[in-house]
Amino acid sequence: xxxxxxxxxxxxxxxxxxxxxxxxxxxxxxxxxxxxxxxxxxxxxxxxxxxxxxxxxxxxxxxxxxxxxxxxxxxxxxxxxxxxxxxxxxxxxxxxxxxxxxxxxxxxxxxxxxxxxxxxxxxxxxxxxxxxxxxxxxxxxxxxxxxxxxxxxxxxxxxxxxxxxxxxxxxxx
Amino acid sequence: xxxxxxxxxxxxxxxxxxxxxxxxxxxxxxxxxxxxxxxxxxxxxxxxxxxxxxxxxxxxxxxxxxxxxxxxxxxxxxxxxxxxxxxxxxxxxxxxxxxxxxxxxxxxxxxxxxxxxxxxxxxxxxxxxxxxxxxxxxxxxxxxxxxxxxxxxxxxxxxxxxxxxxxxxxxxx
Numbered sequence: 001x002x003x004x005x006x007x008x009x010x011x012x013x014x015x016x017x018x019x020x021x022x023x024x025x026x027x028x029x030x031x032x033x034x035x036x037x038x039x040x041x042x043x044x045x046x047x048x049x050x051x052x053x054x055x056x057x058x059x060x061x062x063x064x065x066x067x068x069x070x071x072x073x074x075x076x077x078x079x080x081x082x083x084x085x086x087x088x089x090x091x092x093x094x095x096x097x098x099x100x101x102x103x104x105x106x107x108x109x110x111x112x113x114x115x116x117x118x119x120x121x122x123x124x125x126x127x128x129x130x131x132x133x134x135x136x137x138x139x140x141x142x143x144x145x146x147x148x149x150x151x152x153x154x155x156x157x158x159x160x161x162x163x164x165x166x167x168x169x170x171x172x173x
Numbered sequence: 174x175x176x177x178x179x180x181x182x183x184x185x186x187x188x189x190x191x192x193x194x195x196x197x198x199x200x201x202x203x204x205x206x207x208x209x210x211x212x213x214x215x216x217x218x219x220x221x222x223x224x225x226x227x228x229x230x231x232x233x234x235x236x237x238x239x240x241x242x243x244x245x246x247x248x249x250x251x252x253x254x255x256x257x258x259x260x261x262x263x264x265x266x267x268x269x270x271x272x273x274x275x276x277x278x279x280x281x282x283x284x285x286x287x288x289x290x291x292x293x294x295x296x297x298x299x300x301x302x303x304x305x306x307x308x309x310x311x312x313x314x315x316x317x318x319x320x321x322x323x324x325x326x327x328x329x330x331x332x333x334x335x336x337x338x339x340x341x342x343x344x345x346x
Contacts, residue, residue: 011216017239021291031287035249039256041277043184047260049253051245059257066190072224074258074331080222083212084232085247087220104214114204118194126333132343158247160299168336170305
């Protein structure tokens with residue numbers, strides 16, 4: 001019965017996660033995953049991203065940047081990806097620790113200097129820093145929350161993708 | 174008349190972009206932009222990201238990772254953001270160079286080792302590398318395309334955000 005309780009805590013399917021971890025311990029190559037997306041330009045600064053069979057995600061720039069505001073812009077999408085990834089991390093690690101999450105919201109903001117994007121100088125076109133505030137309502141003690149927070153930030157795929165330099169290979173085909 | 178032709182090439186509003194660049198040359202602080210997102214956890218590995226007044230973007234993990242497949246997962250969203258950002262870069266820089274884009278699609282893939290995310294070891298939980306193929310049909314010569322490609326990759330906000338280490342400040346509030 002305790003297995004069932006663990007499975008449904010936070011509505012997280014820990015059996016699936018544990019099953020995958022078990023498979024990887026038997027065959028480490030199972031951990032080598034590849035993820036895909038395809039982007040199609042739709043004129044102006046509008047584009048859409050296709051991921052598996054999901055509806056395409058619309059992207060555009062706001063009018064001040066020459067766009068038509070048909071969707072969030074790419075740098076906003078990066079913040080969304082980070083927040084969504086942290087949410088998975090909190091849900092997974094809280095469940096493992098037996099912590100019930102009542103509510104979780106994550107506020108993200110990033111600072112970006114437009115000079116390089118606009119061709120006004122060379123340098124860093126990307127975020128100079130990203131700040132995240134995690135608002136969690138749970139049955140955990142402050143100490144448990146700090147331990148949870150540490151686990152999440154030390155194992156976040158998007159967090160690490162952003163906080164480390166990722167080799168990009170961008171080619172004209 | 175040539176101004177009008179430039180404005181409508183690729184349906185890109187270069188007047189707005191040039192206007193912003195002009196404002197920044199007069200007042201460099203105008204280039205200091207801040208971007209926001211808020212993520213709300215919806216149980217399990219489901220969450221949604223709210224950006225300005227756009228409809229929330231749904232995020233989830235596939236069943237093999239313990240999710241219910243209610244949307245693209247966060248690492249896929251990172252690839253989408255990069256592709257969308259490159260599309261803006263190609264559209265903007267092609268327009269400045271007088272290149273007409275007939276068609277543009279961008280295929281992205283990233284490699285990620287799940288060991289760290291699953292708590293099986295410490296290390297890099299994020300992408301070890303990201304590969305991008307840009308398929309562009311235009312009236313440009315190969316030399317013009319190479320120059321365009323170089324400009325885009327040297328000035329891409331999401332490209333630089335990924336290829337450089339961004340300071341992340343993630344706090345429990």
